[in-house]
Amino acid sequence: MGTRKTKAPPPAALGRAGTEKDLPDHFKNYRHVWVFIELERGEVHPVSFELLGEGRRLADQLGVQLAGVVLGPPGDSTRRAVAEAFAYDADLVYLVEKPLLTDYRNESFTKALTDLVNTYKPEILLLGATTLGRDLAGSVATTLLTGLTADCTGLDVDADGSLAATRPTFGGSLLCTIYTLNCRPQMATVRPRVMRMPQRSNKPIGRVIRHDLRMLEDEIVTKVVGFLSDGQSENANLAYADVVVAGGLGLGAADNLQLLKNLAQTIGGDYGCSRPLVQKGWMAADRQIGQTGKTIRPKLYIAAGISGAVQHRVGVEGADLIVAINTDPNAPIFDFANIGVVADAVSFLPALTEVFIRRLAPGNHIRLVN
Amino acid sequence: MHIVVCIKQVPDSAQIRVHPVTNTIMRQGVPTIINPYDLFALExxxxxxxxxxxxxxxxxxxPPMAEEALRKALTYGADRAILLTDRHFAGSDTLATSFALSQAISQIGNSFDTPDIVFTGKQTIDGDTAQVGPGIAKRLNLVQLTYVAKITSIxxxxxAITVERRSEGGTHVLKSELPCLITMLExxxxIRRGSLDDALRAARSEIVKWNxxxxxxEDITKCGLRGSPTVVKRVFAPTPREQKAVQIDTTEKRVHDIANELVASIFTHQPALQHELSSAGSA
Incomplete structure (x- = not known):
């Protein structure tokens, strides 16, 4: 669906940004940085901690406070989320604790968050670009009629204190820096794994500001009637895997995906693919890695038969070590991989799996050092 | 039942090139397509x-050329196509886009029949924000059902409507009401192949154009650049990595030797992986 048209910024945009008017008076008392703490089925999504790390940096640059926003049902999980927000260095927490916030529903969460914003007036509001965060952020921004920059890869504060939100556009071919000029809060979403996970501390629970939610269950049209877990075996928590093996068109046939899975299993990793394989129906969409799929940040990433188009690159650049296997020595993946092998992935993967099996066998890894 | 599907014409991202000097998108010759995610909404x-x-x-x-995308949608079997085109819309961000589209959807309701469901794709491949669908829902006060994998019953x-919605680690089953806005997963x-009848009809059909x-x-200040709280201040190309990949020599070697050399190289780069892989893997 439609979004901003970003080529070069149209001349009028530059003109407007250049002749930036002062922020309207009623927005001038909007202060502090907020991070929405995503809590679903009792667990805090790690992206919330990554955002607290970013939020801390922005708040320090602005000389303001960092607040976590926790919305959830009364009980242990919500209390744990509050404690975790402090452990990841929030200065205070805004808390709405209501039974009708047990499951995420757009209506109740949008009202709770917009009420908080209208009452306590933050200048910056960050949310994870998860299915929940994107669902919520769009509704909140539209309700508040403020700017929202989605899927940012870089956040900074300008000399004048405004948020400079950088995001890829056109599938990652270009980056653009976006400002929310005359509205507050300045909202941004960031995908899981795009930002580094900050250190957890033992900081005790500090100031918690409780807020009410005046809403009745009857006012909420949508009811959650079930949850089908992906289960342990198929739990594609790809974004947070330490080792990832992914395949592209170079695998040639859907049957060869097994070679990928074998290697992943051998080295204790997860597996994924580039966009064309999802389009061909070879792999489920939530295993897609790249700009329109998942961002990963593993210690080891092995790309087999992936050419490395820019939209793929955007999703894997945070990996510590990128190994690329491709028949084409000029494939763009070799421009950003650390180690390259010009080889046919279909014949190379089984050999690589075998070598790993041999070398990782108990007692064998001492020999590896030489 | 009346259903409105919002689609977007986008440049085929696989064929986008960036001008090496000016850092602008070179649109010339890049074919446009219906945003691939929107096809699932249409289907x-x-x-x-x-x-x-x-x-x-x-x-x-x-722009006027988006008519092509609508005509294509008609070949799949859509009954009616409306192009919202006006230079006042130029430079719209997601907030201004959702305003214009929601006004047009209300007008569609007035002119034809009130929609029971509005569909969008989950996001576009050029902007990737996934925010316009939620924006339309909020402005039209429709129930918002995003990332829908399946409509179980209507x-x-x-x-009443029941859907399966993708969320982190699983799928939620949601029971809700019409009218609603659904963003469809890919x-x-x-996706069907249009029939010959539909193709002929599409070629003959007149695309309704609205300014x-x-x-x-009525309030044009809510459209285009003026209605957009966000402004793009800078556009630039990603910095290329300084070093290219270290290539494993593959000349005249057996595939196992190459694999051996690769694994050695991996462990040289990241010695800690030796221990981590051996304890994590099922080897």
């Missing part, structure tokens, strides 16, 4: 119509 809309009866109206906002007389359904006034928009 789902057509399936619902085929099952429950009624009409599918396709709506897009864009009961028109009870105005890969959820097989801002015709779409019922």
């Amino acid at each position: 789902e809309a057509l399936k619902v119509r085929d099952h429950h009866g009624g009409e599918v109206t396709v709506l897009t906002m864009g 009961d028109l007389s009870a105005r 890969g959820t359904t097989v 801002a006034a015709e779409a019922g928009i």
